[in-house]
Amino acid sequence: xxxxxxxxxxxxxxxxxxxxxxxxxxxxxxxxxxxxxxxxxxxxxxxxxxxxxxxxxxxxxxxxxxxxxxxxxxxxxxxxxxxxxxxxxxxxxxxxxxxxxxxxxxxxxxxxxxxxxxxxxxxxxxxxxxxxxxxxxxxxxxxxxxxxxxxxxxxxxxxxxxxxxxxxxxxxxxxxxxxxxxxxxxxxxxxxxxxxxxxxxxxxxxxxxxxxxxxxxxxxxxxxxxxxxxxxxxxxxxxxxxxxxxxxxxxxxxxxxxxxxxxxxxxxxxxxxxxxxxxxxxxxxxxxxxxxxxxxxxxxxxxxxxxxxxxxxxxxxxxxxxxxxxxxxxxxxxxxxxxxxxxxxxxxxxxxxxxxxxxxxxxxxxxxxxxxxxxxxxxxxxxxxxxxxxxxxxxxxxxxxxxxxxxxxxxxxxxxxxxxxxxxxxxxxxxxxxxxxxxxxxxxxxxxxxxxxxxxxxxxxxxxxxxxxxxxxxxxxxxxxxxxxxxxxxxxxxxxx
Numbered sequence: 001x002x003x004x005x006x007x008x009x010x011x012x013x014x015x016x017x018x019x020x021x022x023x024x025x026x027x028x029x030x031x032x033x034x035x036x037x038x039x040x041x042x043x044x045x046x047x048x049x050x051x052x053x054x055x056x057x058x059x060x061x062x063x064x065x066x067x068x069x070x071x072x073x074x075x076x077x078x079x080x081x082x083x084x085x086x087x088x089x090x091x092x093x094x095x096x097x098x099x100x101x102x103x104x105x106x107x108x109x110x111x112x113x114x115x116x117x118x119x120x121x122x123x124x125x126x127x128x129x130x131x132x133x134x135x136x137x138x139x140x141x142x143x144x145x146x147x148x149x150x151x152x153x154x155x156x157x158x159x160x161x162x163x164x165x166x167x168x169x170x171x172x173x174x175x176x177x178x179x180x181x182x183x184x185x186x187x188x189x190x191x192x193x194x195x196x197x198x199x200x201x202x203x204x205x206x207x208x209x210x211x212x213x214x215x216x217x218x219x220x221x222x223x224x225x226x227x228x229x230x231x232x233x234x235x236x237x238x239x240x241x242x243x244x245x246x247x248x249x250x251x252x253x254x255x256x257x258x259x260x261x262x263x264x265x266x267x268x269x270x271x272x273x274x275x276x277x278x279x280x281x282x283x284x285x286x287x288x289x290x291x292x293x294x295x296x297x298x299x300x301x302x303x304x305x306x307x308x309x310x311x312x313x314x315x316x317x318x319x320x321x322x323x324x325x326x327x328x329x330x331x332x333x334x335x336x337x338x339x340x341x342x343x344x345x346x347x348x349x350x351x352x353x354x355x356x357x358x359x360x361x362x363x364x365x366x367x368x369x370x371x372x373x374x375x376x377x378x379x380x381x382x383x384x385x386x387x388x389x390x391x392x393x394x395x396x397x398x399x400x401x402x403x404x405x406x407x408x409x410x411x412x413x414x415x416x417x418x419x420x421x422x423x424x425x426x427x428x429x430x431x432x433x434x435x436x437x438x439x440x441x442x443x444x445x446x447x448x449x450x451x452x453x454x455x456x457x458x459x460x461x462x463x464x465x466x467x468x469x470x471x472x473x474x475x476x477x478x479x480x481x482x483x484x485x486x487x488x489x490x491x492x493x494x495x496x497x
Contacts (some may be wrong), residue, residue, distance in 0.1 A: 010086065011053070011054065011056045012053070012054060012055055012056050013037070013039065013044070013055070014038060014039045014044055014045070014050075014054055014055040014056070015038055015039050015040065015055065015056055015057065015475060016036075016037070016038040016055060016056070016057045016058075016059060016432075016475050017035060017037050017038070017050055017052060017054065017055035017057070017058045017059070018035065018036040018038070018059045018061050018066070018434070018472075019050070019052065019060055019061060020035070020060055020061045020062060020063055021033075021034065021035070021036065021061035021063070021065070021066040021344045021436065022034075022063065022064070022065050022066060023036065023046060023066050023403060024065050024066060024067045024068070024376050024403045024406070024407045024426075025068075025406060025407060025409065025425060025426055026068065026404060026405075026407040026408035026412035026413070026424070026425055027404065027408065027412070027425075028373070028404050029404070030404075030464055031065065031403050031404065032048075033048065033049050033050060034047055034049075035047060035048070035050040036050075036066065036118075036426065036432075037050050037054070037055060038432040038475040039426045039475075040155060040259060040475075041431065041432055041474035041475045041476075042422075042428075042430060042431060042432050042474070042475070043426060043427060043429065043432050043486055044428060045428060046427070046428065051469070053130050058213070058322075059070070059477075060489070061379075061436055062438075064436040064437060064438050064439075064469060064470075065403060065436070065437045066099065066426065066434050066435075066436055067403075067407050067410070067411065067431025067434065067435045067436075067437060068407055068411040068412065068424055068425050068426050068433060068434065068435070069096065069098065069099070069100025069101065069154055069411065069424070069431075069434055069435055069471065069473065069497075070098045070099040070100060070101070070388060070389055070410045070411050070435055071099075071101040071103070071410070071411045071412075071414045071415045071418075071420060071423055071424055072096075072099045072101070072102055072103065072355055072356050072358065072388060072414075073099070073103045073353060073355050073384050073414035073417070073418055074103065074105065074284070074309065074311070074355035074356065074357045074358075075090070075094075075102050075103060075104045075105070075284065075355075075356060075357070075358040075359075076105055076106075076357070076358065076359035076360075076381065076384060077090050077091070077095060077102065077104045077128075077358075077360075078102060078104070078106070078112055078113075078129075079111050079112060079359050079360075079361075079381065080111065080359065080360060080362065080365055080379070080381070081360060081362070081453065082320045082372060083112070083113065083126065083129045084129050084131065084133060085453070086360060086453075087129070087130050087134070087138075088134075088269035088488065089360070089451065089452060089453040089471070090102075090358060090360050090383065090385070090448070090452055090453070091133070091134040091135040091136045091138070091488065091490060092452075092484045093358075093360075093383065093385055093386040093450055093451040093452035094135070094385045094386070094459065095135045095451070095452070095471050095473070095478045095484055096134045096385035096386045096451045096468065096471075096479055096484065097385050097387060097388050097389055097435075097468055098388075098389045098435025098468040098471050098474075098479075099109055099135060099136055099253075099388065099432075099435075099436070099471075100136050100137060100423070100431075100433035100439065100471065100473045101137045101138070101139070101386050101415070101420060101423050102134065102137070102138045102139075102140050102211075102385070102490075103138070103140070103141060103164075103414070103418060104138065104139070104141070105140075105141045105143070105166055105469060106126060106140045106141065106142055106143070107142065107143035107145060107166070107168075107187055107192070107226050108122055108143075108145055108149075108187075109145060109186060109187045109188040109189075110185075110186045110187070110188065112121075113125065113126070114147075115188065116187075116188030116189065117409060118148055118149070118156065119142060119149055119152045119155075120152060123142065123160060123162075123348070125290075125487045126140065127160075127492060130491070130492065132488060133488055133490075134488055134490030135473075135478055135484060135488045135489070135490055136473060136478070136490045136491065137358070137423075137431075137473065137474075137490050137491050137492075137493050138490050138492060139162075139164060139418070139420075139434075139492065139493040139494075139495060139497075140162060141160050141162070141166050141224060141418075142156060142164075142165055142166070143165065143166040143167065144165060144167075144203050144206065145169065145187055145188075145189055145195065146189045146190065146195075146199075147202070149166060150202055150203055150206040152208070153165070153206045153207060153209075153210045154209070154210050154214075156211055157210050157217060157221065158213055158214060158309040160494065161492075161493070161494025161495045161496075161497070162379055162495070163220045163222070163418070163419045163495045163496065164221070164222050164224060164281075164418050164419070165203065165207060165222075165223050165224070166201045166221075166223070166224045166225070166226070166283075166496075167200050167203055167221050167224070167225045167226070167268075168222065168226045169200065169225055169226055169228060169229065169230070169264045169267070169268065170193050170226065170228040170230040170233060170264075170330075171186075171187060171230070172231065172347035178495060183238075185338060197267065197271070200267075200268070200271060201271050201274070201275060203223070204223060204271055204274075204275035204277045205277075206277050207221060207223055207277055208275055208276055208277050208313075209300050211277075213227055214467065215442075217496055219279075219420075220285055220419030220495055221279060221280065221417070222279035222280065222281055222307075222417060222418070223225050223272075223277060223279065223280055224281040224283050225264070225268045225280065225281065225282060226283050226284070226330070226331075227261050227264035227265045227268055227282055227283070227285075227290070227466065228256060228260050228261055228264050228330070228331055229260045229261075229263045229264045229267075232257065232259070232260040232263065233255065233256045233257075234462075236254065236255050236256070236260070236389075237255040237256070239255075239393070240250075240254050240255045241255075244253075247373070247375065248319075248324050248325065248373070248375050249318075249319040249320075249321060249324060249328070249332065249333050249375065250319045250327075250335075251328060251333060251375055252328060252332045252333075252375050252376075253332040253333065253334055253335065255332075255452050256289055256330070256331055256332050257372060258286070258287035258288070258289035258334070258338070259289055259292070260266035260277075261285070261286065261287060261289060261331055262290055262292070262293035263293075264290045265282055265290060265293040265294050265297060266293060266297065268280065268282070269297035269300070269301055269304065269306075269454055270415065272301070272304050273301045273303075273304060277304075277356060278303065278305050279304075279305050279307075280304055280305070280306050280307070280419075281307045281308075281309060281417065282294050282306060282307070282308050282309065282437060283309050284309055284310065284314065284333065284355075284357055285308055285309065285342070285351070286310075286316075286331045286333075286334050286338065286342070286407070287309055287313045287334050287341070288337070288338055288341040289339040290331075291308070291341065291342065291345050291350065291351070291464075294306065294308050294356045295350060300334055303308075307352045307353070307413075307417055308350065308351050308352050309351070309352065309354075309355055310342055310346060310351045310353075310354055310355075311355055311357045311396055312354055312355070312356055312357060312384055312387065312388050312391050312392060313329060313333065313356070313357065313382070313458070314333065314334065314342060314382055315339065315341065315342055315354065315391070315392070315395065316344070316391050316395065316459060316462070317333045317338040317339075317419040317458055317459075318333060318335055318339045319332075319333055319334060319335050319336075320333065320335075320336065320337075321333065322459060323458035323459075323460070324373065324375075324460075325366070325367050325372065325374070325375050325378035325466055326363075326367070326378075326382065326456055326457075326458045327371065327382065327458035328366075328375060328378045328379070328381075328382075329357065329380055329381055329382060330380045331379070343372040343395070343399055346396075346399075346401070346409070347399055347400055347401060351409075352409075352413050352414075352417070353408075353409050353413045353414040353417075354388065354392055354409045354410055355388070355408070355414070356383070356384045356385040356387075356388045357381070357384070358369075358383045358384055358385040359380075359381030359382065359383065360382075360383045360453060360454045361381050361382055361383075361453055361454065362453065362454055362455055363454075363455050363456050363471060364366050365379055366378060366379050366382070367379075369417070379437075381449075381457055382454070382457070383452045383454045383457065384457065384458075384459065386449075386450050387445060387449065387457075387464070388410065389406075389410055389435060389437065389466075389468055389482050390437075390443075390464045390466050390467055390468060391459070391464060392406055392409065392410060393437065393439065393464075393465070393466035394464040394465045394466055395465075397439075397466075409426045411425070412424040412425055413421070418495065419495035419496040419497060420493060420495065420497050421496060421497060422497055423440050423493075424496070425480055430444050432472060432474055432475035433471075433472060433473055433474065433476050434470075434471070434472040435468050435470075435471050436469050436470040436472075437466055437467065437468050437469065438466065438469050439465070439466045440465075440466075440469050441465075441466065441467040441469075442464070442465050443458060443463070443464055443467050444461060444462070444463050444464075445459045445460055445461065445462045445463075445464060446460065446461075451484060473489060474489075476489060476497070
């Protein structure tokens with residue numbers, strides 16, 4: 001048995017003792033053998049040997065790697081299915097993958113709750129639905145879609161603990177899945193409102209004002225941007241469709257070309273400089289051109305604290321993937337040469353974290369039933385949080401990433417950026433979140449084995465080396481022996497946390 005429960009000795013100091021693990025700390029040079037003691041949901045002691053009789057319960061870690069519980073900073077719980085369903089099933093998938101903190105992008109408008117209006121009414125409903133349903137801790141990034149939302153930013157920061165916000169740069173003239181002519185209806189904003197570059201500027205100015213108003217929280221306030229340019233995408237989509245030479249993932253990549261990403265990054269960076277907004281997150285970079293643009297802007301504006309994100313999907317898949325339309329996502333999956341460049345930059349330290357961009361989209365919604373091979377009719381997005389650590393370990397080891405670097409990329413860096421100061425590391429006083437990984441286990445990805453309700457995965461059939469065996473959230477096992485354990489105990493993380 002992995003767990004040994006005994007009558008608590010009189011001198012028991014700890015609630016749980018995890019013995020015989022290799023502790024993986026971000027920023028450390030080595031992985032050290034040791035024991036981990038937990039009390040009141042927090043790490044109480046990490047040492048080479050901690051006597052078993054000092055704890056009420058002892059868990060044998062079987063010499064597995066103990067990673068900090070993963071912080072998946074880019075998820076979309078509730079986008080294609082009701083939030084009440086997604087919160088349960090997709091947080092189970094998160095726990096399965098070693099994720100203990102799920103940060104979800106949310107907004108008013110089409111999809112999600114399918115309603116507009118002020119966040120003072122909208123967001124409490126989101127929190128009410130979420131309560132008691134997540135198996136992992138959770139937080140929300142919010143997108144100001146109109147002027148009213150910009151005015152609400154201080155209240156969201158101060159009263160709801162939302163410190164991170166988002167702009168979808170292509171929404172003003174392009175739909176979620178392709179061309180669109182009814183953006184006001186989709187965004188659910190008034191006809192006199194425009195979701196355009198000027199709006200992006202005013203969002204940045206609103207955030208700057210919030211930073212000035214709450215200086216103690218300023219370092220945790222940031223803006224994330226989906227960087228694609230609607231005008232270029234609309235023009236190239238028309239060209240690719242009319243020419244008809246490309247199909248599937250290559251067609252979708254060509255319709256949303258990498259220079260569309262690069263130009264959007266330039267615009268976003270210039271506006272950040274103009275508005276004196278220092279904390280900018282450039283989301284899901286997919287290509288050489290996008291990464292180069294991001295690095296160029298960091299050199300031009302060294303006073304801006306840029307963070308650069310990559311998803312596990314863009315690291316594992318390319319346009320030749322047999323998954324076809326099942327791998328449709330925004331920005332698109334790219335050709336192999338772009339994928340290899342992303343890995344080079346990740347190993348070089350030029351990308352800050354790896355996320356899933358998990359957006360569970362069931363098969364019946366994902367592809368058109370009459371034309372399943374038509375990429376233009378497929379929905380955008382797919383799940384993958386359950387494969388985040390295993391896939392990074394599997395490919396990262398081949399490319400020279402150390403265990404400690406992986407811990408930073410999957411936990412610490414995002415935790416610190418998004419105000420989760422009690423997450424992201426294995427250190428005394430922090431939340432006792434852990435993912436125990438067996439690096440020697442080789443396994444094949446099968447959607448049928450996933451806790452997600454999606455029912456398929458574009459990673460189907462991939463052979464991975466390394467598997468999450470146990471996940472602890474604040475010292476409680478939430479995944480073990482190939483199954484989710486217990487009822488949902490996830491808490492809302494009002495930030496700074």
